[in-house]
Amino acid sequence: MTKITPQFEDYWPSMQQAISKLLHQLDVSKLEWQELFWNVHNVLQWDEKAKDKLQDALHRDVLEFISEAQSTVLSHHDDQSLLKAYVAAWSKFFVQCNYLPLPFAPLMTNPNKSSNTKNTINEENIVRKLMYSSWNENIFSNIKHRLQDSAMKLVHAERNGEAFDTQLVIGVRESFVNLGSNANDKSIYIENFEKAYIESTESFYHSKAAEYLLSYGVQSYMVWADSKLKEESTRGAKYLEPFSLPALNDTCVRVLVTNNKDLILSECLGMIQGNNTNKLNLMFKLLDRIEEGVEPMLNYLEEHIVNQGLADIMASAEIITQDSEKYVEKLLNLFTKYSTLVKEAFNDDPRFLTARDKAFKQVVNDTSVFKLELASRPKMNNGQATKLPPESRCPEMLANFCDMLLRKTPLSRRLTSEEIEIKLKEVLLVLKYVVNKDVFMRYHKAHLTRRLILDSSADNEKEENMVEWLREVGVPADFVNKLARMFQDIKVSEDLNQQFKNSQNGTSEIINIKILNVGAWARGSERVQVSLPLELEDFIPEVEEFYKKKHSGRKLQWYHHMSNGTICFSNQYGRYDLDVTTFQMAVLFTWNERPTDKISFENIRLASELPDAELRRTLWSLVAFPKVKTQIILCDVPLKSMKDFTDTTLFWVNQDFHLIKNGKPQRRGKLNLIGRLQLSTEKSVEEDNEKIVQLRILRTQEAIVKIMKMRKRITNAQLQTELVEILKNMFLPSKKMIKEQIEWLIEQKYMRRDDDNIGVFIYMA
Amino acid sequence: MTVNNNNNNNSSNADSSNNNKLFSLKKWNAVAMWSWDVVSDTCAICRVILMDACLRCQADNKQDDCVAVWGECNHSFHNCCMSLWVQQNNRCPLCQQEWIVQRIGK
Numbered sequence: 001m002t003k004i005t006p007q008f009e010d011y012w013p014s015m016q017q018a019i020s021k022l023l024h025q026l027d028v029s030k031l032e033w034q035e036l037f038w039n040v041h042n043v044l045q046w047d048e049k050a051k052d053k054l055q056d057a058l059h060r061d062v063l064e065f066i067s068e069a070q071s072t073v074l075s076h077h078d079d080q081s082l083l084k085a086y087v088a089a090w091s092k093f094f095v096q097c098n099y100l101p102l103p104f105a106p107l108m109t110n111p112n113k114s115s116n117t118k119n120t121i122n123e124e125n126i127v128r129k130l131m132y133s134s135w136n137e138n139i140f141s142n143i144k145h146r147l148q149d150s151a152m153k154l155v156h157a158e159r160n161g162e163a164f165d166t167q168l169v170i171g172v173r174e175s176f177v178n179l180g181s182n183a184n185d186k187s188i189y190i191e192n193f194e195k196a197y198i199e200s201t202e203s204f205y206h207s208k209a210a211e212y213l214l215s216y217g218v219q220s221y222m223v224w225a226d227s228k229l230k231e232e233s234t235r236g237a238k239y240l241e242p243f244s245l246p247a248l249n250d251t252c253v254r255v256l257v258t259n260n261k262d263l264i265l266s267e268c269l270g271m272i273q274g275n276n277t278n279k280l281n282l283m284f285k286l287l288d289r290i291e292e293g294v295e296p297m298l299n300y301l302e303e304h305i306v307n308q309g310l311a312d313i314m315a316s317a318e319i320i321t322q323d324s325e326k327y328v329e330k331l332l333n334l335f336t337k338y339s340t341l342v343k344e345a346f347n348d349d350p351r352f353l354t355a356r357d358k359a360f361k362q363v364v365n366d367t368s369v370f371k372l373e374l375a376s377r378p379k380m381n382n383g384q385a386t387k388l389p390p391e392s393r394c395p396e397m398l399a400n401f402c403d404m405l406l407r408k409t410p411l412s413r414r415l416t417s418e419e420i421e422i423k424l425k426e427v428l429l430v431l432k433y434v435v436n437k438d439v440f441m442r443y444h445k446a447h448l449t450r451r452l453i454l455d456s457s458a459d460n461e462k463e464e465n466m467v468e469w470l471r472e473v474g475v476p477a478d479f480v481n482k483l484a485r486m487f488q489d490i491k492v493s494e495d496l497n498q499q500f501k502n503s504q505n506g507t508s509e510i511i512n513i514k515i516l517n518v519g520a521w522a523r524g525s526e527r528v529q530v531s532l533p534l535e536l537e538d539f540i541p542e543v544e545e546f547y548k549k550k551h552s553g554r555k556l557q558w559y560h561h562m563s564n565g566t567i568c569f570s571n572q573y574g575r576y577d578l579d580v581t582t583f584q585m586a587v588l589f590t591w592n593e594r595p596t597d598k599i600s601f602e603n604i605r606l607a608s609e610l611p612d613a614e615l616r617r618t619l620w621s622l623v624a625f626p627k628v629k630t631q632i633i634l635c636d637v638p639l640k641s642m643k644d645f646t647d648t649t650l651f652w653v654n655q656d657f658h659l660i661k662n663g664k665p666q667r668r669g670k671l672n673l674i675g676r677l678q679l680s681t682e683k684s685v686e687e688d689n690e691k692i693v694q695l696r697i698l699r700t701q702e703a704i705v706k707i708m709k710m711r712k713r714i715t716n717a718q719l720q721t722e723l724v725e726i727l728k729n730m731f732l733p734s735k736k737m738i739k740e741q742i743e744w745l746i747e748q749k750y751m752r753r754d755d756d757n758i759g760v761f762i763y764m765a
Numbered sequence: 766m767t768v769n770n771n772n773n774n775n776s777s778n779a780d781s782s783n784n785n786k787l788f789s790l791k792k793w794n795a796v797a798m799w800s801w802d803v804v805s806d807t808c809a810i811c812r813v814i815l816m817d818a819c820l821r822c823q824a825d826n827k828q829d830d831c832v833a834v835w836g837e838c839n840h841s842f843h844n845c846c847m848s849l850w851v852q853q854n855n856r857c858p859l860c861q862q863e864w865i866v867q868r869i870g871k
Contacts, residue, residue, distance in 0.1 A: 453796060485828065492829075511793050518798040519816030535790045543795065553833055553870030555802040558795070565793035570786075577791065588788050595787045653787060 011039045012057055019058070022100055023065040025092055036103040055126070058104070062131055066138045069093065073139060079150040086139070086147055087171035093135060094174065101127035132178060140175055147172050148192060152200045155239065159204055169239050177241060186241065194244045198251050201232065205255045213260060218267050222282045225256040229289075253289045261290065268300045272341070280345035288349075298355040301342075305356060309334050309363035321393075324400035325411065331394075332426050335360060357433065364433040365392045395434050398427050399443030405458075406466065407451050412458040420459075424466060428473050435732040438692055441479050444470075446688070448483060449521060452490050453514065453562050454674070463487070474729045485520040492517075500546050511539050514563075515547060515556065528561045530582065531609035533589035561614075564674055569632065573658035574667030578632070581674055583610060583618045588632070591653050598636075602647040616642040619651065625673060630657050632673075700733050700741045708751050708763035716759045801833040801870055803841040809858055810846035819843040833870040838862045844869055 018036045021028050044051060069089045076082040104127045140147075151172040154164050176189040205228065213221045229252055236248045257264070264283060271280045280297075287293035312330055313320060320327040338356055346352040367390050404411050405420050405427075412420060431440060451457045464487060471480045493514045500513055532540070540558070547556060563582045568575055580588065586608045590599060599607075605615050620642035622633040636650045659669035703726045707719060714722075720738060727733055742761070745751050754760035800806075801815050811819045818831035822845060834844040840859045842850070850858060857864050 453794075455794075488829070510790060511795060514794065514796045516796070516798050517816065518800040519814065521798065533790075536793055536795075539793065539795065543797070547799075551799070551871055553802055553835060553868055554799045556797045556799050558797045560796075562796040563794055566791040568789045568791050570789070582793075582795075585788075585790075585793075592786045592788055 011043050012053075015039050016057070016061060019061050019100070020065070023062070023096055025096070033103075040103050054104070055130070058127065059130055059134070062134050063138070066093075066134050070139045074143070079146055079153075082143065083147055083150040083154075083168055083172070086143065087168050089139075090135075090171050090175055091167075093131070094178070097128050097131050097178075100131065144176070144192065147175070148196050151193075152196055155197070155235070156200060156204060158235070166238060173239060173241070186243075189241065190244075194240060194247070197236075197240060197244075198248055201248065202251050202255050205252065206259075209256055209260060213263065218263050219279060221260070222264060222279065222286060225260075226282055226286060228256060229253070229286075257286050257293070258290050261287070261293065265296050265300075268297050269304065272300055272304045275337075275341060277341060277344040280341075281347070284346050284349070294349075294351060298351055301338075301352060302355040302359045305334070305338050305359035306362050309359070310366055310368065313363070313366070314368070324397040325404060327394075327397045328401045328423075328427060328430060331364065331430050334363065335429065361433045361435070364394050364430060365435045367392050391436055391439065392434075395431070395436060395440035396443050398431055398434070399440050399447055402427055402444060402466070403447035403451070406463055407447075407456050408458045417459065417462070420462060421465075424462070424469065428469055432473060437475060437729060438695065438731045441475065441730075442688055442692055445479075445483065448486065452486060454564065476729050482520065485517075489517045489520045490514070496550070499550070500543065503546055504542070511543075513543055515543075518557070527557060527559060528583075528611060528614055529609055530560050530586050530614075531607065532560070532582070533586055533592075535589070536582070536585070569657070571655050571657060573656070573665060574669070576657075576659060576668070577670040579670070579672040579674055581618070583608070583614060584622060584673060586610065587615070587618050587622065595653060596655070598650040598652040600647065601645050601649045601651070604651065605647075616645055619645065621673060621675065623651070625675075628671065629660055630654060632657050696731055696733065696737065697741065699727060699730060700737060701745060703727055704738075704741060704745055705750055708761065712763050713754075714761055716761065719761060801841065803833060803835075804839065805841070808843045808846055809840075810842050810850055813843070815841065815843065819846050821845060835867040835870075836862075837865040837867050839867070 015036060018028060018032045021032070040054070043054060073082065073085045073089050076085045151169045154169055157164065173189070173193055176193040177186060209221075209225070212224055216224070229249075232252045233245070233249060236245050240248060264286065268280070268283060270276075271283070284294060284297065287297060309331075312334060313327075316326070316330065320330060338359075342348060342352045342356050402424065405415075405423055406412070415423070431437065434440060448463070451463070457463050467480060467483045467487070470483070471477070493516055496515055497513050504511075544556060547554070560582045564580065565582065565585060567578050567580055567585060567588065569578055569588075570576075587604060587610075590604055590607045591597065601615070601619070604619070605612065608615065610618065619633070619635075623631050623635050624639050625631060631654055633651050634654045635645075635652075637644050637646075659666045659671060661669070700723070703723055704719070706726070707714065707722050711718075711722075719742075720735075723733060723738060742751075746753065749764055751761050751763050754762055803815055806815050807813070808815050808819060811821075813819055813823075815833050817823070818828040822828060822831035822843075832844050833841050834847050835841045836857050838857050838860050840857050842858075847864070851864055855864050856862060
């Protein structure tokens with residue numbers, strides 16, 4: 001190796017040539033490019049001082065190139081052409097910033113830990129940094145404000161519909177981003193470009209929005225604002241760094257939506273009234289961009305549904321209070337209408353669904369059209385009478401409608417099985433909103449009892465399905481189980497009836513028995529005394545005898561207000577089969593001994609032994625049965641009210657009674673006189689209401705104790721909340737009742753108030 | 766429907782004598798309720814009304830099999846409650862007399 005050590009000066013000229021070519025983006029041959037790598041390597045290997053020298057020389061050259069570029073760029077005075085020239089120069093330079101550093105990579109390797117390259121990977125590229133900072137100092141920092149301004153002007157022009165080379169704006173942004181002191185430092189970009197961009201966006205739309213609102217009105221403004229929001233987010237994605245987008249979006253939303261929120265909202269109610277789902281959907285999308293933006297819409301919706309619902313019901317109050325089918329239909333129309341609205345306009349957003357549900361609940365439980373008064377006589381609670389605030393009759397109407405669907409009625413005959421099922425499901429939907437489900441349950445059970453006893457169910461399978469559906473919608477298990485038990489029990493009784501008939505001969509054609517478990521059906525319900533006609537009386541010992549053989553330890557009680565039958569009425573016109581209650585039978589059979597006599601009320605009472613009120617109802621059903629032209633029994637007082645009967649009122653059999661069909665008198669026919677009479681004695685309605693109240697009191701006490709036992713210590717407010725939660729599937733306890741029950745429980749030493757804070761209760765074991 | 770010729774004034778009607786009457790019975794659906802023939806209607810062991818199944822049977826869904834039992838002392842309980850009770854103490858929980866089954870309901 002006699003060769004002289006290579007010196008920096010020897011290599012530089014050829015290197016310089018290549019560098020200059022690179023900077024000016026002239027063709028660099030493969031050989032030249034490789035030579036540059038080789039030279040850099042060589043120089044650094046042999047010349048100790050080469051590193052500094054090389055950097056200095058490189059810096060000099062870059063500066064030289066930059067000053068050339070500077071003069072070309074700055075020769076343009078007009079901002080627009082300045083921008084163009086700058087971006088052209090920058091984009092060239094930007095490309096070179098990626099190539100030129102490559103051959104100089106060895107400059108960066110630290111000789112002390114040359115083998116350990118891992119650390120250097122992330123280090124700033126010295127050459128690139130040198131290039132960037134030279135560019136920044138010499139060109140960019142001087143004109144950046146001008147550049148930025150003209151870029152913003154371009155964006156502004158684009159917003160006004162002019163097209164231009166988007167690269168111009170992007171180039172400026174790149175300069176801002178890359179010319180930071182290091183790669184992660186975006187502060188120059190944020191403080192200048194991003195800020196300017198967002199500010200110009202805001203001022204642009206600030207004036208535009210006001211203008212647009214003024215000339216086109218709110219509804220078209222919403223369309224416009226929505227499209228502008230989308231447009232700006234696409235534009236932002238083009239011209240800004242991704243991390244700037246949330247800030248831009250916030251600004252756009254503020255200037256386009258928040259600032260005009262009140263104006264937009266002022267249209268909301270009108271749109272809901274007009275069922276304008278498309279526009280509401282737009283409004284929802286706009287306002288949902290703001291925090292709490294949709295709250296007022298929720299209020300409008302709720303308020304509107306309530307007003308509309310109540311108005312609907314009020315308008316047809318007459319029909320609705322009489323006709324449960326119409327009532328349920330009205331409610332369902334309302335539900336369907338607004339559920340569709342919420343779906344189409346608000347995409348079933350949970351907040352709107354809640355608002356809808358709240359409104360439905362209010363409509364369903366409203367008491368302005370019809371009320372149910374529940375009161376209990378003082379019985380259990382230290383003598384004080386509990387009177388509850390009036391309640392909606394909705395649950396009663398729902399139960400009545402269910403009965404119409406499940407019983408053999410003209411309605412249930414007209415509908416297909418599927419239609420009935422749909423309607424029942426609809427009832428359950430309404431039931432979901434009913435606060436006092438216990439009222440529904442009571443009526444439903446009464447109706448079911450009647451259907452099972454009279455064998456008047458339209459479809460047994462549907463009956464049992466209904467029980468399961470009730471379970472599914474959250475009706476308390478103990479109630480549903482009771483219904484299920486009734487079905488079981490009636491089957492047991494059917495088997496028994498069969499066995500009874502097999503054991504008898506002759507009479508078996510006439511009598512059917514139902515012997516039911518009192519626990520499943522009618523615990524504690526009052527029986528009504530009646531003196532049975534001999535024909536019936538004779539069966540009683542037979543049945544009792546038979547039953548005693550089958551079972552032991554059981555006692556039987558006859559529920560004649562539940563029993564019924566068919567009798568044949570013969571007169572000169574023909575023979576008519578009458579379906580009657582046992583009470584009606586007892587009354588009618590009085591005339592068998594004296595067919596043409598006029599018998600006084602008092603004498604009928606003595607013969608039938610029916611209580612006054614029951615006798616009135618029974619006679620009334622025979623003298624004023626609404627479905628026939630001629631009544632079976634006539635009387636000597638005008639038919640205004642059953643209260644007009646006195647002891648001396650006379651009754652006699654109408655010998656001219658006949659049935660008419662298609663305008664012709666019939667010789668034969670069948671008439672059902674039972675109607676609503678069966679199973680509801682005069683007293684039972686009042687008693688049932690009382691039972692509901694009593695049960696509520698018990699349930700409330702039970703729930704309070706349950707909560708206290710678990711919590712040991714609880715504030716009044718918390719207790720109320722938990723109580724409502726526990727009882728929600730049965731009823732909504734009134735504040736007054738809760739208070740009374742708490743007092744009672746305190747008196748009974750189940751719990752006490754905290755000595756220091758009377759708003760806190762403490763459980764006492 | 767077969768022999769009847771609607772001649773109601775004629776007392777020699779082919780049907781039974783019932784038909785001479787103004788109102789005659791064709792069918793009667795009689796309803797009765799049964800309950801255990803007991804003095805106290807609550808089982809003193811499980812505190813459930815005797816007409817309902819005891820809690821154990823309610824949980825096992827064996828309502829129909831849960832019957833009442835009477836002792837010589839005339840006190841009554843759920844049969845299943847009592848059979849558990851006598852394993853511990855062969856006395857009536859109410860009167861402390863020796864427990865002798867008088868009858869079991871069915």
